[in-house]
Amino acid sequence: MSPSTPADAEEAGRAREDVLTALEAIERRVLWLSTAIIDHANRVRPNRSGLKVGGHQASSASMASIMTALWFGQLSAEDRVSVKPHASPALHAINYLLGELDDDQLTTLRAFGGLQSYPSRTKDPDPVDYSTGSVGIGATAPLWGAIARRYVDGHFGGAGTGWQYSLLGDAELDEGAVWEALRDPMVQNLGEAVWIVDLNRQSLDRVIPGIAADALEGMFAAAGWQVLTLKYGSLLRELFARPGGEPLRTRIDAMGNPEYQRLLRCTASELRERLPGAGSTAGPIAELIASLDDASLLAALRNLGGHDLGALLDAFEAIDDTRPTVVLAYTVKGHGLPTEGHPQNHSSLLTADQMAALAQRLGTDLEHPWSRFDEGSQESALCAATADRLRRPARALQAPPEVPSDLGRPAPTGTGTTQQALGRTLLDLTRRAPGAAERIVTVSPDVSSTTNLGGWLNKAGVWSPTEHADWFADDAETILHWRERPTGRHLELGIAETNLVGLLGELGTTWERWGQPLLPIGVIYDPFVNRALEPWSFGIYAGGQSVLVGTPSGVTLAPEGGAHQSITTPSLAIEQPGCLGYEPAFAIDTEWCLLAALGNLGKPEGSSAYVRLSTRPVDQSLAAVPDDSVARERRRRQVTAGAYRLRQHAAPVVTLAAMGAAVPDALAAADRLAALGHGADVVCVTSPDLLFRACQARRGQGRERDQQWVLDQVFPAERATPMVTVLDGHPHTLAFLGTIRNTPVTTLGVTRFGQSGSLEDVHSHHGIDADSIVAAALDLVD
Structure with missing residues (x-):
């Protein structure tokens, strides 16, 4: 709402400046903490193996402004955020300032049981809305989270509202999953979905020459998204308004990504030589930047929209809630660090001297890196107010409905x-x-x-x-x-x-x-x-x-x-x-x-x-389900535990263990073997997974609740014989069954690409038909 009087406008302006001043201080602290968390993990914490612990100081730095503006100036308790994987230290730094982590937990990044390498809902000790780490999946997860919330709220209530934010790097837009999600018809009306792209134009190995925001803008717009582009901050915009400013804008707009990144590595004197370029506009640009002192010139070049807190807050206010929104925020990778803009800064780590200099510049102490803001300061008050605003009420977990184990219908007959x-x-x-x-x-x-x-x-x-x-x-x-x-x-x-x-x-x-x-x-x-x-x-x-x-x-x-x-x-x-x-x-x-x-x-x-x-x-009818209720329940328990004995011969010399579509062939093979005088038991495997777990548990390598009893019921020692396993899939799936009783085993299955043809021809081609099972059994018997 616009102020109604000049006095109101002046007061609102002062209030905004106060907020921005506090946000800038928090931004510096987030930058410091995220950098120090990684530094401690790699340089301070004892490392017995000598392997690099890693972390991404530059990736966290490029997100510090965006995340500060979002958390401390925008989010509500019902909002949820997916944070790009390599910015996890920045997320932990913010959660620390909000009181969600203790000092000693900041020292555990990538340590066993500590802060995870990438944000994890299930393993991190602090609040994480979405697990990320697999590139592209964290970007799209909030879209599906928005649909899930709508579904729950519409059917059962209680899911509330709230925005769904994705913070992602521009290189993540290379993932096909991103564009598949944009194209899905269910996404087009998700007005609560907001993507904020850290457009730093770098990947792991290099500065990417071909990233063009206008192409990205067109692709998102064509998918029906609102597109907000934050290219320049207030310092650069003010320069563009001066004489010579328009040529400067044109020069930077036309500049390739590698050239711009190289300018970030220049001293002020080198920048005065390189930035004007050549041609008729070089003079006006040189004259304009000559009016700036060195510090102002260096600051202006780095003043992109993704590091301008005011511009970020304004963009959040401009979001249209009737359709998805993408904010393309130009940033500098490693912003505020000695490594900023360097093409190989993705995994680089600051030295001890660089950390000391950074601490002095940001007003912190390298010897006591985890200091919070002084009690009573505006920054401390803003952190406390944000923590209160974002605190979610505890939710009672409703027990899922009882799912019957058996619907009680007679076993089907026919085909x-x-x-x-x-x-x-x-x-x-x-x-x-x-x-x-x-x-x-x-x-x-x-x-x-x-x-x-x-x-x-x-x-x-x-x-x-x-x-x-x-x-x-x-x-x-x-x-x-x-x-x-x-x-x-x-x-x-x-x-x-x-x-x-x-x-x-x-x-x-x-x-x-x-x-x-x-x-x-x-x-x-x-x-x-x-x-x-x-x-x-x-x-x-x-x-x-x-x-x-x-x-x-x-x-x-x-x-x-x-x-x-x-x-x-x-x-x-x-x-x-x-x-x-x-x-x-x-x-x-x-x-x-x-x-x-x-x-x-x-x-x-x-x-x-x-x-x-x-x-x-x-x-x-081949299932031979018992009519007796107790026997039926015993069969059901075996089915859901992994296997059951489908056919039992009086004097077996071989066991046929079959799964899924291969079971009819195994039964036919058993009939033919019996006619040849070789008794065959037939085991129907319903879950190799559960049988393998039971085997592991029996060896002391599983969990107590893994159902070992099924091994004794379905593969009793007194009926142990050589075994043929068969399934419509790779034979290694059932190969471990021979270890249950240490019996010889022949494994049949599919190991080649398929062929068109009748079912009989195809099964024969892959050696999973009754003929192949009989031949394998006879070889074992002999």
Whole structure:
């Protein structure tokens, strides 16, 4: 609001100057603390290994102004910020000034159990809104966090409002995930999303010659974003208004990034020679800068918009809350440090002499580096007021709904697929466990119909902040109804899998952020799981608990050929921390595994899950589910613990351990071996991940709660025989099973790119058909 009188305007001007003076002092302290935190980790703290500890003094310095203006002049308690990885010391410095860290914790950067190398929600002792460190993922996470907040608030309330900020470096814009996120239709109306780009025009190795802000402006604007560019600070803008100022602006505007960075390394006298350049404008520029003393000249050249606190505050006030906003803030990498602007300053460390000089210039003490502001000072008052403003009320964690372990339906008969069982289980949950079903939210990238989610989607509806007309509602030939409304429970993104798992991760943190647990399920084609794995893994690291379903999978896709066949995915869950893995063979197994996975979500001891499903039609009677309720429950427990004995011969000489789509071939092979006089037990593996954990626990390398009992029930010592393992995936996934009883083992699986063809031809080609299993078993028996 504009002041109503000249006196009001004068008072407002004085108040602003007082605030800016305090902010400048805080900015200097943030610069010092972030630099000293890294210095202590590398130069002061004892280092037995001699390895460089590292840290990024220059990267933190370039963000000091932006973060000071944002935290101490803009943020509210409901806002959330993703901080670029290499600025984590600046975040810790701010949290220290706000009372969130003690002195001794500042000495633990990159020490075991101390401050993490990059901001971590789950491992850092101070408040961190988003884990970052995997380039591009931290930039986009607040977009998915905004959608998750809207979803929770619309369905259950209590998530409030608040802005979602991403602080990212310009080199991070090279990541494809950034532009995939910008292009997604769900992002275009997120008015609470603000990206602030640290446009320092440097990467790890060099000054980047080709970064052009006007090109970035055009790309963001084309995606529907508001673009605010902060190129010059008040000192430079004042110079541009003087005689000779316009040629100076033109000269700097036309200057390449490397030349500008080189000028930052010049003394004042060198700058007076180089800055005017050549041509007709050199004279007016030289005359203009001749009017400046050396200190003013050096300060003006560095006075870019990303270091002008007033310009930053004005930009924050200008944000349009009807669409996403990007602030392109020109900065100097290493601003305020002796290394500023140097092309190799990314990982460089200040020397002891440089630290001493920096301490003297910034008004601090190298021998007592962790001093806060004096009590009663304006800076101390601003820190205290900011801490009060940003303090979030403690939220009670609501327990997730009880997920039944068994829906009680008779085991299916006839022919069916595990992929079909996914949709059927979700629909059954709405009828038999509505409390759990209302917490389920599904996410897919334009594959809802082809992954058998159609029935669920028709039942649950598509989530949208506002209701949209379904223009095909009265079309009798339309099977999949796209009803978009705020009560919907399915979110459909574009085709980019990284967007899907980014959203999945944020939906999986709502239990902790707002005390409202969700049961998120993401469904993608299994061949694309590897594409999505890294951001999904990072979401798990950040505390997001979700279920990722990969379907259809394997070479069992047959006619689709090598372009759409997954080989390595069966072992991913074994190798992924914080995740359980399942690959069921039958519809009833799918139900039990999915219910077990959902029951692990939304709580401190919870876990994500990966479920691999197939489109192979399977005779469901082969599952031989016991009719007796006690025997059925025993089977269910074994299914969700990793394996069960599907067929037991009176005198076995070989064991066939099969998983997923390979189980029918294993059963057929067992029949043929019996006809040849060789008894075969058949074990159906539902989770190599859980079996491996049980093996590790039995050796004292796992956790007490890992279910070792399943090894004795499914692989008893008295029935130990040579073993053939088989799956539609890489054979190493099940290779460890031979170590349970130290039996000889032959591992069958897929190790080559796929081929188009019938299922029978493709399985034969890869050696996972019944013929191949029989041959491997006979070799072992002989």
